[in-house]
Amino acid sequence: MAAVLRSLWNNRTARAGLLIVGLFLLAISVGGALMPYSATDMDFVNLLMPPDWTHPFGTDSFGRDVLTRVLLGGRVSLAISVIGVALAAMIGIPAGLAAAWYGGWIDQLLMRFADLLFAFPSFVLALFLMVVLGFGVTNVMLAITLVYVPIFARLTRNLALTVREEAYVQAARLMGQSTARILGREILPNIMAPIMVQASISIAFGVIIEAGLSFLGLGVQPPTPSLGVIMADGREYFNQGPWVLTLTGLFISFGLLGLNLLGDGLRDLTDPKLRERTTS
Amino acid sequence: MAESNKPLIAVANLVVSFAQSGGGAFRAVDDVSLTIAPGEVLGIVGESGSGKTTLAKTILRLYKPASGTLIFDGRDIGTLGEGALRPIRRQMQMVFQDPLSSFNPRVRIDDAVALPLRLHGRGSADEISCKVSALLSQVGLGPQFIGRYPHEMSGGQLQRVAIARALAVEPRLIVADEAVSKLDVSVRAQILNLLRDVQASTGVALLFITHDLRVARYLCDRIGVMFFGRLVEIGATEDVFARPRHPYTRALLSTLDDDGGELAALEPPAPASSGGCRYRSRCPIAKVDCAQHRPELQPSTDGKQQVACPYALSS
Amino acid sequence: MSAAVVNEAPLLMVRNLSTRFRMGSVDMMAVRGIDLEIQRREVLGIIGESGSGKSVTGLSLLGLLPAHATVTADHLSFAGRELLPLGEEDFRRLRGTHLAMVFQDPVGAFNPAKSIGWHLDRIIARAATREDRQGIDLTQSAHRWLTDVGIAHPERILPLYPHQLSGGMLQRTLIALSAALQPDLLIADEPTTNLDNIVERQIIGLFRRLKDKLGSAIIFITHDISLAVGLCDRIAVMYAGEIVETGPAEVLFKSPTHPYTAGLIETSRQLDERVGRLKEIPGELPSGLHRPDGCLFAPRCGYVTDACRTSPPPNVTLAPNHSVRCIRHG
Numbered sequence: 003m004a005a006v007l008r009s010l011w012n013n014r015t016a017r018a019g020l021l022i023v024g025l026f027l028l029a030i031s032v033g034g035a036l037m038p039y040s041a042t043d044m045d046f047v048n049l050l051m052p053p054d055w056t057h058p059f060g061t062d063s064f065g066r067d068v069l070t071r072v073l074l075g076g077r078v079s080l081a082i083s084v085i086g087v088a089l090a091a092m093i094g095i096p097a098g099l100a101a102a103w104y105g106g107w108i109d110q111l112l113m114r115f116a117d118l119l120f121a122f123p124s125f126v127l128a129l130f131l132m133v134v135l136g137f138g139v140t141n142v143m144l145a146i147t148l149v150y151v152p153i154f155a156r157l158t159r160n161l162a163l164t165v166r167e168e169a170y171v172q173a174a175r176l177m178g179q180s181t182a183r184i185l186g187r188e189i190l191p192n193i194m195a196p197i198m199v200q201a202s203i204s205i206a207f208g209v210i211i212e213a214g215l216s217f218l219g220l221g222v223q224p225p226t227p228s229l230g231v232i233m234a235d236g237r238e239y240f241n242q243g244p245w246v247l248t249l250t251g252l253f254i255s256f257g258l259l260g261l262n263l264l265g266d267g268l269r270d271l272t273d274p275k276l277r278e279r280t281t282s
Numbered sequence: 283m284a285e286s287n288k289p290l291i292a293v294a295n296l297v298v299s300f301a302q303s304g305g306g307a308f309r310a311v312d313d314v315s316l317t318i319a320p321g322e323v324l325g326i327v328g329e330s331g332s333g334k335t336t337l338a339k340t341i342l343r344l345y346k347p348a349s350g351t352l353i354f355d356g357r358d359i360g361t362l363g364e365g366a367l368r369p370i371r372r373q374m375q376m377v378f379q380d381p382l383s384s385f386n387p388r389v390r391i392d393d394a395v396a397l398p399l400r401l402h403g404r405g406s407a408d409e410i411s412c413k414v415s416a417l418l419s420q421v422g423l424g425p426q427f428i429g430r431y432p433h434e435m436s437g438g439q440l441q442r443v444a445i446a447r448a449l450a451v452e453p454r455l456i457v458a459d460e461a462v463s464k465l466d467v468s469v470r471a472q473i474l475n476l477l478r479d480v481q482a483s484t485g486v487a488l489l490f491i492t493h494d495l496r497v498a499r500y501l502c503d504r505i506g507v508m509f510f511g512r513l514v515e516i517g518a519t520e521d522v523f524a525r526p527r528h529p530y531t532r533a534l535l536s537t538l539d540d541d542g543g544e545l546a547a548l549e550p551p552a553p554a555s556s557g558g559c560r561y562r563s564r565c566p567i568a569k570v571d572c573a574q575h576r577p578e579l580q581p582s583t584d585g586k587q588q589v590a591c592p593y594a595l596s597s
Numbered sequence: 598m599s600a601a602v603v604n605e606a607p608l609l610m611v612r613n614l615s616t617r618f619r620m621g622s623v624d625m626m627a628v629r630g631i632d633l634e635i636q637r638r639e640v641l642g643i644i645g646e647s648g649s650g651k652s653v654t655g656l657s658l659l660g661l662l663p664a665h666a667t668v669t670a671d672h673l674s675f676a677g678r679e680l681l682p683l684g685e686e687d688f689r690r691l692r693g694t695h696l697a698m699v700f701q702d703p704v705g706a707f708n709p710a711k712s713i714g715w716h717l718d719r720i721i722a723r724a725a726t727r728e729d730r731q732g733i734d735l736t737q738s739a740h741r742w743l744t745d746v747g748i749a750h751p752e753r754i755l756p757l758y759p760h761q762l763s764g765g766m767l768q769r770t771l772i773a774l775s776a777a778l779q780p781d782l783l784i785a786d787e788p789t790t791n792l793d794n795i796v797e798r799q800i801i802g803l804f805r806r807l808k809d810k811l812g813s814a815i816i817f818i819t820h821d822i823s824l825a826v827g828l829c830d831r832i833a834v835m836y837a838g839e840i841v842e843t844g845p846a847e848v849l850f851k852s853p854t855h856p857y858t859a860g861l862i863e864t865s866r867q868l869d870e871r872v873g874r875l876k877e878i879p880g881e882l883p884s885g886l887h888r889p890d891g892c893l894f895a896p897r898c899g900y901v902t903d904a905c906r907t908s909p910p911p912n913v914t915l916a917p918n919h920s921v922r923c924i925r926h927g
Contacts, residue, residue, distance in 0.1 A: 169384035172344055173447075177398045178371035181364070191388050329793035330765060436881050437647070466646035466882075467820055471864050471875035478874070493793065496868035500875070537794040548795065549749045 016267020022260025030080065033073035041074045041227045042066065050243040060245045062235055068246050072253050075227035080257075082139060082221075082228070083208030086146025087201060094151040095197065098158025099185045102166055113159070116152035124149040128211050132220045142221040146208045157200055161193035195269045202265030206258040213254065229254055288356060289317035290454060290487050291341060296350035298333075298340045309554060310336040312511035313350070315579070320454065323481060323488040325502030325519070327495055327534070332508040334491045338457045341489065342374050343367055355454070372402050375448035379460035381440035385432040391440075392418070392428045395447045402451055417446040421476060438469035445476060449484065457489045462497060474501060495538060499523055507531045510551045510560050513579065517587030527582050527589040527596075529565045559591070567593055607634040608814050609658070609782055612672040616650070616657045619665045626888065627653040627666075629838045632912075635782070638808055640815045642829035642846065644822050644861065648882045650838040651818045652701075655784045658816075659698055660688045675782065694723070697780035701787040703771040707759040713770055714739060714755035717777060724779045742773040745806070747799035765792050772800060779811050786818045801828050823865045826850045831918065834858045837883050837893040844919035854921045856898045892924065900925060 011017050034041070045065030053060040059068035101109040119127065128145035135141040165171060166189065174188045209229065215221035216230025217237075224231050229250060236247030298311035310333045318324050328334045339345050341352065343359060352360035359370060378384035385394055392414050399410045415425060421442040432440060441461065448456050458477065462470045478501065481488050492498050498505055499519055506516035507530065515528040526532045549563040558573040559565070565572070571592075579588040583596035611633040618625045628650040635641045645651035657668045660680065673680045675696070680688065692698075700706065707716060717739040736755075743751035746769040759767060768791060775783055785804070789797040805828065807813050819825055825832055826846050833843040834857065842855040853859040860878040867875050880897040883889065891906035892898070898905065902924070910924040 169378040169380060170386045172339075173376065173378065173384050174386075175344065176342060176371055176374070176376055177451075178368045178401055179397075180368075188386055192386065329795070330763075438881060467822070467861060467864055468646060468878040469881070471867070471877045472879075475875050475877060495794070500868050533795060537798050548747055548799075 013267045013270055015263050016270065019260050019263025019265070019267050022256065023264050026076070026257045026260055030073050030076040034070060034077065037067065037070040037073065039067035039070045041071045042225050050239065052243070053245055053249070059249045060243060062232075062243070062246050063239050068232070068249065071227040071232050072229070072250050075229045075232050075250075076253065076257070078222060078227065079209045079212050079216075079229040080205075082143050082212045083146060083205050086143040087150055087204045087208050089143070089147040090150035090204070091154050091197075091201060093147070094154025095158045095190070097151075098155040098160075099162055099190065101155070101159045102162030102189075103181065103185060109159070112155060116156050119148070119152040120156075124207070125211060125214055128215060129218075129220070132215060137220050137223070139222055142212050142215050145215065146211055149211065150204050150208070153200065153204065154197070157197060158193065161196060162189050165189050165192055199265040199269045202261045202268070206261045209254065209258070288320075289353075290320045290322075290355060291318040291489075292351075292353040293317070293337075293341065294351045294353075296337070296340065296352060297348045298336050298345055299348045307348075309348075309511050311340060311347075312554070314508075314511075314513045315350075316506060316513060316516060318455065318487055318489060321481075321485045321487055322504065323490060323502045325490045325492065325498035325505045326508055327492055327498050327505060328508035329493055329534075331510060333511040334508045335459055337508070338376075338459055338489055338491050341455075342376055342457055372398065372451040373453050374455045374457070375451070375453040376457045376459065377441070377444045377448050377461045380464050381437050381444050382432055384444055385440065387432055389431075390428075391430055391432060391435065391443045394432075395443060395450055398447065398450045404451065413450070414446075417450055418443070420449070421446045421480075422472075436469075437465050438472060441465060441473055442476065445473075445480060449480065449486075452484070453486060455487045455489060457491070459491045460493070461490070463492065463494065470497075477501065495534060507534065511554075512560065512590060514561070514590045515587055516579065517582075521586040525584075525586075527587055527594045528561075528591050529567055529594060530561050533564075561591075569593065605636060606677065608637050608676060609633070609635045609816075610672055610674050611658070612670060614654070614657060614668065614670040614673060616653050616662065617667045617669075619667070627838055628657060631833075631835075631840045633833060633840075633843075635814045635816060637781070637812050637814050639831065640804065640808055640817055640829045642825035642832040643816060643818045643835060644820065644825055644832055645818075645835035646820050646882065648837065649835040651820075651835050652786050654835070655698065655786050655816065655818050658784065659692055659696055660685075661692075661698070693778070695781040697775045697778050697783045699772055699775045699783070699785040699788045701790055703764070703767040704759065706771050706774070707767070709759055712756055712758055713762070716770075716774055717742065717755070720774050720777045724777060738777070742777045743770070745776065745803050746770070746773045747796055747803075748773075765796060768792055769796065769800070772803065776803065776807055776811075780813055782814045782816070783807065784816045784818070787820070788817075789824070790819070790821075797824075804828060821865075822850075822861045834861070839893060839922065841894065841923070842919075842921045844916070844921075848919060854915065854919075854926065855894075855923050856900055857894050892922075 011020065043066060045061065047065065048057070048061050049065045050063055051057055051061045057067050057069065059072060062068050062071070097112050101112040122130070127149050131145040131148055132141055135144065171184060171188050174184050179188070212221055212228065213230035213233060216228045217234040219234065222228035222231055232250050233247055236243070236250060240247055294315045296311055296314045297309060299307040299309045302308050312333070314337060326334045326337065336345065340347055343362070347360050350360065351358060354370065354374070359367065385391065395414045395417055396410050399405065399413055404410060405413065415428070418427060423439065423442055423446070427435070427439070435443070461477070462473050465473060474497065477488065480486070490498065490502055502519050504517065505519050505522045507514050507522070507528065509530045515522060515526070515531045522531065523535065526535050551560040552558065552563045552573070554560065556573070557576060559577050562568040562572040577590045577592055579590050580592065580595060581587070582589050589595055611631065614628060614631050614633070615626065616628040618627055631654065633641070643651045643654060653662070656662050658673070662668065668681065670681060675691070718735045721735055721738045739755060740751040743754060748754055748766065748769060754762070754766070754770065762770065768788065772788055789800050792800065801824070804815055804817065808815055817825060817829055826849070829846045831844065832846050832849050833840050834849070834855065835841070836857050842849065842853070842858045849858055850862060853862050857878070863876055864878070878897055883893060883896070889895070889906070891908055892910045895901050895905045905924055910922050912920055912922045913926045914920045915926060
């Protein structure tokens with residue numbers, strides 16, 4: 003792990019991403035605890051105060067400190083997205099591998115199913131699932147999973163197809179390696195790089211999906227903060243207190259930027275051929 | 283060249299076909315029959331599209347034949363499923379044309395050689411480690427290469443590792459598919475010498491696929507010539523080179539002469555669906571009959587070669 | 598092989614050409630101080646293995662290298678005109694009219710959205726404007742050039758698109774295109790490596806005709822010395838970025854002077870007899886990053902002495918047309 007972090011540091015893109023994401027993660031994990039306020043303490047004296055030293059992000063319509071809410075809300079949003087995407091990867095990647103290896107009806111079945119899901123814009127799909135399953139945090143996670151399973155499946159399948167005909171895969175077959183081993187040891191490691199980039203992008207957008215759903219009141223329910231909930235509030239009284247929506251939005255963008263940079267850096271680094279060049 | 287009653291490989295009427303995008307099937311290997319004796323070095327020469335690589339890969343069961351029989355050591359392996367094939371797999375190995383793409387880029391080369399040993403349970407971790415060192419040194423690579431990744435080695439060095447990997451589980455047949463074509467000329471001699479040494483010391487049979495006639499002549503005991511999926515001539519190397527019978531073999535061999543005159547523009551081969559001999563569109567001795575009957579391999583008049591042309595059996 | 602006209606000034610003259618690639622913080626010398634000349638109606642072969650710098654040389658001559666490459670030379674002149682100071686616009690005009698190149702992989706040379714006929718028509722028309730425009734029957738010309746590269750039914754090929762042709766057919770078509778340009782200088786980089794033996798024969802024949810009929814000069818880059826000897830008037834042998842020997846083809850073939858040239862010829866010749874064991878050139882090419890002090894070939898040379906390892910060997914002129922970079926002849 004130390005070696006990986008060191009290599010990441012040497013790559014400029016990854017370094018920037020690492021710093022931003024590191025800061026972000028630090029902020030949302032301990033920031034909430036460091037703040038003198040809680041996410042739910044209401045202070046009716048200081049309603050809708052613009053940002054100042056005591057409240058760097060100002061206060062909202064209930065007098066709650068916005069920065070605290072954003073930090074804790076960030077944690078909630080990110081956790082939801084990460085779990086949803088992880089589940090999607092755990093289902094989608096093996097499905098894609100199977101489709102690429104066996105071809106035939108397995109491939110057809112999986113790809114038609116993915117096509118079906120692709121027909122809907124991701125947010126609409128998520129919305130649809132919420133309507134069917136009901137509101138709440140777990141269902142937001144499942145919605146994110148549903149949106150991303152076909153993406154991981156298709157990406158994995160296409161990548162695996164290119165690698166399947168490589169000589170070293172044929173050599174593995176000739177050696178008598180089992181199919182599972184070939185998929186897991188020969189093919190998957192050599193296609194992980196784009197998948198990891200996809201994962202980081204997915205987590206980033208998962209946060210947006212969650213924010214959107216919570217914004218509409220379908221996801222995380224108040225008073226639990228999530229970035230979407232805070233933004234929903236902020237939109238309500240935008241004229242009186244524009245800082246809530248704006249600063250929360252900026253906070254999200256910052257985190258997403260870091261994730262994207264990190265994803266790019268990770269991709270560069272998982273290629274053993276490039277590894278030589280970036281560290282020399 | 284052991285004279286054995288039982289051939290190691292016996293291929294009869296083998297057909298390998300692939301589905302075509304526009305519908306219909308394309309026969310990469312079109313009714314080919316041949317045998318490989320234990321310890322023999324058989325060369326298959328042909329140009330691109332001849333089906334020689336497909337034939338080799340089908341013998342290794344990387345592809346499944348559409349029809350015909352494929353017998354390995356007395357056992358019919360043409361129709362076996364992957365599970366049943368697995369224990370037989372270690373007896374046939376392959377050395378590929380491009381050494382770099384024949385290795386998983388993330389696996390160290392000593393691990394790559396150890397893998398078949400581990401898969402077939404050839405000893406404890408220490409024993410395997412020892413065997414890997416011995417194999418690498420057998421192909422001329424010292425201990426300084428242990429721990430290296432494929433991209434850190436040259437083409438020639440990697441091809442040696444490929445040979446070591448193929449030898450690891452003591453196969454009875456090694457298929458070398460254009461094994462020296464992508465290597466530099468100055469390295470080719472090294473690898474050819476190595477293949478020869480390895481073959482002599484282990485007695486493994488070698489199926490050598492190439493388009494380079496001179497390399498085939500150097501290495502092989504017998505040579506088969508393929509043209510668009512058909513085996514048109516097969517015989518002992520000296521005989522095929524001294525007295526090529528089939529018009530295609532003659533055309534190929536004429537390229538070895540320094541000043542073979544210019545050849546006329548090449549007609550594409552006659553379509554497979556029309557029946558008859560596919561070479562007739564280019565053949566200098568084609569007769570009307572050639573469009574009606576597809577020629578089968580027959581012995582030449584001196585009995586030395588098999589030739590798929592009724593008009594070229596003697597000269 | 599007709600003799601080159603030696604009294605004229607050379608069509609291409611290169612003195613002390615070097616090409617450097619900047620990779621991160623390191624500089625890699627791909628080509629080091631090479632001299633070349635070629636006359637009209639001459640075929641010069643550049644022989645080398647991978648890492649010899651032969652392809653980079655070809656690209657350097659035509660200014661086709663990427664931005665992180667630097668080409669320097671005392672002289673690099675074509676038809677009396679220095680090429681290095683030329684801007685990209687002027688260079689581009691020269692390329693595609695007087696200078697042409699055939700690459701090993703033909704795919705990139707074609708516009709995937711246009712038919713083969715379209716490509717040929719443009720080239721034939723462009724070549725014709727330099728001479729006379731009248732009476733050029735584009736289709737007939739196109740047919741003729743395609744037949745010259747061994748394509749039996751050119752009328753079937755003209756309407757097709759590049760992706761519909763096999764690798765071999767595409768390469769032959771590219772060679773036809775380059776020939777149709779009727780360039781003054783054609784650089785062919787491994788043009789027949791991916792082609793079958795029989796087709797290769799025809800291409801060599803075509804190059805010969807190009808030289809004789811059109812008076813083109815051809816630089817033929819290949820790793821196959823026996824192929825070069827059959828086609829080229831003179832041959833330059835490259836090793837690790839340097840030219841180690843230059844001379845007439847028959848001289849190099851019958852009595853090579855540099856040990857590396859001798860090794861290559863020997864390897865090629867041996868396969869003609871079924872000898873017991875092939876004579877090897879031991880070792881491998883040096884990596885491009887670390888340049889040893891002495892002769893680059895020293896680690897693999899059968900005649901190496903201590904002096905070889907300490908200082909780079911001089912370039913010795915053995916005869917007006919024949920030079921070798923080896924201490925044994927200095």
